Amino acid sequence: MPVSRIPPDSERLVPPNFITEIIDEDLRSGKYDEIVTRFPPEPNGFPHIGHAIASFIDCGIARDYRGRCHLRMDDTNPLTEEMRYVEAIKRDMAWLGWDWGEHFYFASDYYERLYEMAEQLIKEGKAYVDSLSEEEIRAYRGTVEKPGRPSPYRERSVEENLDLFRRMAAGEFEEGAHVLRAKIDMSAPNMKLRDPILYRILRAEHYRTGDRWKVYPMYDFAHPLSDYIEGVTHSLCSSEFIDNRAVYDWLVENLAGKCGLPEWPRPKQIEFGRRSLEYTVVSKRKLIQLVERGLVDGWDDPRLPTLAGLRRRGVRPQALIAFARKVGISRTDRTVDIALLEWAVRDDLNPIAPRVMAVTEPLKLVLSNYPEGKLEELEAPYFPPDVGRPGSRKVPFGRELWVERSDFALEPPKGWKRLTVGGHSRLRHAYVVRIDEAVTNDAGEVVELRGVYLPDTLGKNPEGVRVKGAVHWVAAAGALSAEFRLYDRLFKVPFPDAGEGSFLDHYNPDSLKVLQGYVEPSVAADDPETRYQFERLGYFWRDPELGRGEKPVFNRIITLKDTWKKPKAQKQEARPTAKVGKRAGPEDKVAALAPEAREVYERCRHLGVGEAEALQIARDERLRTYLEDCSAYGPPALAAPWVVHVLGKAIRAGEAKVGPQALMALLAELEKGAFDRRVAKQALEEALARGGDPLELARARAADRLSAEALAELVREVLAAHPDELAAYRAGKRGLMGFFVGRVMRASGGRADPKQVQSVLSQQLDRGSA
């Protein structure tokens, strides 16, 4: 039997997080031997970047633990699912690098077994056929604020339910005539528990099972049981399913050990926070609108966040994995800064993309002192020194060249480091040139540049001239015509969904720019898959659909980072929500108290109980009763903080394992100085957790305390072990006291009194600083 193991942090693909902590604990305790997860998309659309993140969590964690991650099509709705989506999902998941081995499944493969399980529930009286109409079911369910009412069909006999359900499955009824529901609790505050529907009649053609089935299981039924069937241990999903977990657990518990399901391992669901991305949308509904309105080119349009789009754009799966890693996992729903994705893409491409030159908006430059008809071949390395990869190619150089229109300015702004009349600039990998004239047309537009080259500047700078910048170029002779498709963010604002109006209002019409220009001839011989860096422009590759023919078409994968751009356009749109906690009304909390509570408050205050504690006691009857009981054994003022802060939660929950008498006995001894507060608190917490007499526990702990000599020695050791912090403290960084106390406490194994530690510490610290 294969066994999972806890990976060292250094070997993890998925950074440690709250889920891996749970898994670590499950492995340590022996609850599970092998970690099995699953990635369960519904085949009703094309996978997108959200799927990349979710699969990273499911598959990445399984990989880290040497477990398995199944790929399962969650296909329980024949109305929306199609085989082409199944193929797309398999293709895209494989592209991301996930390997599910033979563990590729369909929920629809389990229809037979799921049906048996449904009958089992019926036989046990835990499920019933409801014959209410859809509207009636809705009405009976109640609302979030009002409990539901039981359906008149809820108490049908097992026999009748079984008969009805079998006839439903046999196709005797029309859609909507009946449904199968779990009998749980129609008045549950959790809406999901109000007798969730397990099966519905659908007279639809299923893309795999055809017309074999007339009833189809709902997600809430099929999902947990599919997990169970497959031996999934940790069923990871996003936070909107938190409420569904109650149904999940209900089904697992009620079917454990039945219908061929083992008693163990049982699956458990863990939810993580959803991630969304700025400047884009992923919902199928919205994507369809973009496609159907022709705002994008199809499901694989390079501007789309679909994996097909990202792939066509030229993004590599490694970049997506790196992105997912950086985003991380937590319980909180988050919207990720698009800059993080852009960084991941650049960081992936920088070390592998050969540098070549292309001109996307050509402006002719004629070098009047360069012989007509002459053509040189200049050697140019593919990579800059910092990348450190070998390789170079020949680049033709001649009298007529193309340069980037935006690299020339008639009236250069200050700080300009490019071409300008009278200025010198380097042609990348070639000569230094001086521009003498800008030829303009009637409209005043620059149509051609004229200048000279400085012959002795190959590999060295001329003396006495300031060379401003280095610009890319392509010799007119030999240049390859090419199309460049420059992609930008699909939307103009970071949160297209937020605010009034449609997300379509925020569509960025400049998200695609198609330019005709030139690229150096060397690329003709390259592998068409090559991702290039066109120097100073960005990362590009040939579009796999349009760009691999006679005339290359290049997609810009991502621009280079541009630190020249002056004040960057700020985010126009604030986050959709402002999260400013408003100040709560202060003393009127007391005023808001009911008269009786108010009286309790006053009485407590009179007895010397602090304001905050008195308020809490006045507000909670159980606390009040407890404290009153305490007063039989000692002063309430002494007990109040402990009752409120240490015992409060347990008392409110009605499960305080420490009674008033035991508490007061402990506090009395504490007052006498038999032990310190820390000991008392720890003893109390222990008694609360595991039972026992807090006073005895405290005495045991006190007896275990370090002697004064041992403590002094320990402090010396700790100070010696942290010379840097010691120096910093003596230089005035007083906040380090907490640091030292913490270290000593840890070193003592909790067997020291922090107050005492502090005094010993300050003695030793001050002695050294004198």
Next chain:
RNA sequence: UGGGGCGUCGUCUAAGGGUAGGACAGCGGUCUUUGGAACCGCCGGUCGUGGUUCGAAUCCACGCGCCCCAGCCA
């Protein structure tokens, strides 16, 4: 105004009673035949209020804010 979940630099994420740290972004610098990369530095945060504690992002209380649930969708 039912139940549930969640609040840490601009963004994402660590710290689980003991120096609030990292990354992305931003800013500045070094270097540069890419205004790239690399390197160095800076900036900047615990939702609020009170309490417990030697010490609170962490524990307690009360607020505030956001998200999810009333599909025979998943």
